[in-house]
Amino acid sequence: MSSLVDKSAERRWPAEGFTRIPYWVYTDQDVFDREMERLFWGASWCFVGLSCEIPNPGDFKRSWVGTRQVVVTRDKDGVANVLENRCAHKGALVCWQDRGTAKDLICPYHQWSYDLKGNLTGVPLKRGALGKGGMPRDFDNSRHGLRKLKVHERGGVIWASYDPDVPDFESYCGPDALHYVDRLFPGRELELLGYSRQIIPCNWKMYFENLKDPYHATLLHAFFITFGLWRADSKSHSSCDGDGRHGVMVSRNEGKKTTGATKEMARFADSLEMNDKDSVTPAPEFADREVAGITLFPSVVLQQQANTLAMRHIIPKGPGQTEISWHFFGYADDTPELRRLRLRHANLMGPSGFVSVDDSEVLAQCQFGASTAGNAAAVLEMGGKETEPQDHMVTEVMIRGFYKFYRKEMGY
Numbered sequence: 001m002s003s004l005v006d007k008s009a010e011r012r013w014p015a016e017g018f019t020r021i022p023y024w025v026y027t028d029q030d031v032f033d034r035e036m037e038r039l040f041w042g043a044s045w046c047f048v049g050l051s052c053e054i055p056n057p058g059d060f061k062r063s064w065v066g067t068r069q070v071v072v073t074r075d076k077d078g079v080a081n082v083l084e085n086r087c088a089h090k091g092a093l094v095c096w097q098d099r100g101t102a103k104d105l106i107c108p109y110h111q112w113s114y115d116l117k118g119n120l121t122g123v124p125l126k127r128g129a130l131g132k133g134g135m136p137r138d139f140d141n142s143r144h145g146l147r148k149l150k151v152h153e154r155g156g157v158i159w160a161s162y163d164p165d166v167p168d169f170e171s172y173c174g175p176d177a178l179h180y181v182d183r184l185f186p187g188r189e190l191e192l193l194g195y196s197r198q199i200i201p202c203n204w205k206m207y208f209e210n211l212k213d214p215y216h217a218t219l220l221h222a223f224f225i226t227f228g229l230w231r232a233d234s235k236s237h238s239s240c241d242g243d244g245r246h247g248v249m250v251s252r253n254e255g256k257k258t259t260g261a262t263k264e265m266a267r268f269a270d271s272l273e274m275n276d277k278d279s280v281t282p283a284p285e286f287a288d289r290e291v292a293g294i295t296l297f298p299s300v301v302l303q304q305q306a307n308t309l310a311m312r313h314i315i316p317k318g319p320g321q322t323e324i325s326w327h328f329f330g331y332a333d334d335t336p337e338l339r340r341l342r343l344r345h346a347n348l349m350g351p352s353g354f355v356s357v358d359d360s361e362v363l364a365q366c367q368f369g370a371s372t373a374g375n376a377a378a379v380l381e382m383g384g385k386e387t388e389p390q391d392h393m394v395t396e397v398m399i400r401g402f403y404k405f406y407r408k409e410m411g412y
C-alpha cells in the first residue's frame, strides 16, 4: 500500500540489522521514489540492451532505466548512445517504436528533431512564418538536446549510468561478479534468440532477492530438483560482490540422482519422467561445468541454466509491480544443435516457464503478505547471520549482503 505522506521519520529498521527486512521496503511509494533517485539514477551501471539488438549505424531500441524510458541508439560512428526518451521541448516521448532504424529521432508533437547522439538538430518554424513568430534569436539548439546517459559497451552488452562520475564498470562489478560477466560475454558475437515479457505484481527487490536465494530453488521448483538442474546436494558457491549489491550464485549440474538430502525435497518426484528428455538435458558447454545466476545490481539477472542464456531486465513500475523483460540469446557461432537446445531450455524460463512460473506465483503472494504486514519483518538467518562467501546453497547470504548495502545507500 502506498502512502502520500512522508513516513520516513516513523520508520525504524529492526534492531537485528540485515538479518531482517521490514516489509515497508516493498510497499511504500516514497521508499520506491528514493530507490529510483539513489539506486537506479545514482552511481549505478544499468543494463539497457545487447549490442546485437542494434548492430548497425542507425539502429535503435527503446529500453528502461528504472521507471524512465530511454532510447539506445547506434550512431553513424558506430557508437552506442543512451538517451532519455523525453523531448526537450514539452516532454513528449520522442521515440514511439520499440526497435527500428532511422537517421534521426523526430518528436511527433512539434517535430523537433535530434540526431542519434541526442543533439537537437531541427526546430520547425524556428524563424517563424511570414516574418512573424519563431524562436528568440538567442535560442541555442546545443543547450536543448535529449538528456544523455554515460554508456559502457562491453562484450556485447550495453550499460548506462545517470552519474557522470560513476566508478568504471569493472570496479563497479568487483572481481567475482566481473568473472561471471566476462564468462558469459567474453566478446563472442551474440545472437538474439527472442524476448519474453511479463508483469509480476511484486516489488522489484523481491524479484532480485529471489535470484539471490539458492535455497528456495532447491525446494520450490519441482523441475529443478527432479531433473537435477539445481539441487541442495550439488557442489555450489554463494557470494556477494560490490559491497554486497551483486550476488554470485553458482552450482554444478549433476543430473538426476537420489541422496540423503532427497527426502527433504518434498517436490522431488523420482517417478516423474519427460517424454522429451531434451527439455531437461543440457549439453556440456562451459569448461567449469557450472550454472550461474548473477544479480548485477540494480537492473539485471544474468541467467545461465542448462543451455539457456538470458539477460532478465528488471523494470520497476511501482512499489508493487515489476516488469521482467527476458532477452534470450546465444552465440553467433553456436552449432545448430546447441542453438536448438538453447531454445528448448528457454521453456524452463519466462512467464510460463516450467521453473519460472513458480517464482512469479510465489512473489505475487509475498507482495500480498508484505502489503498487510504493518511493522513486521522478514527473517534472513539461513546459513548464519553473516555475509561471508559460502560453499553451499542452503543460505541467504546474498540477500543479507544486499540489505547491508541497501540500508547504507538508502540511509535507513
Ligand SMILES: [Fe+2]
Pocket (backbone or CB within 6 Å): 210, 216, 217, 220, 221, 359
Ligand atoms: Fe526460483
